[in-house]
């Protein structure tokens with residue numbers, strides 16, 4: 001996971017020493033992803049419909065009423081805690097980290113349209 005963390009940090013230029021700093025070169029959070037939220041998007045580059053979650057130490061299934069099962073192509077974690085998304089419902093199956101203040105504007109083809117649940121932690125040490 002270290003490589004993923006470094007890649008994410010390089011992409012967002014938002015993590016320095018574990019806290020976020022604002023710089024001119026930082027990739028700004030999408031307008032749709034408010035401070036404190038983990039945001040999943042239907043399409044690349046934070047476009048399409050989204051699911052926005054800000055409850056710590058809690059998660060949700062993306063199917064059912066949300067209608068977002070196997071839909072996620074990009075995500076933005078605009079919070080100071082780690083989160084994960086899972087291939088299967090109820091936080092099961094392969095898990096992928098969404099480190100605090102990081103993002104992925106285009107997930108790998110393997111991960112495309114796979115997310116079925118997500119969980120937001122209460123710390124920066126889970127991922």
Ligand SMILES: [Ca+2]
Nearest residue numbers: 042071072073
């Ligand atoms: Ca999609």
Ligand SMILES: [Ca+2]
Nearest residue numbers: 087114115116
């Ligand atoms: Ca799935």
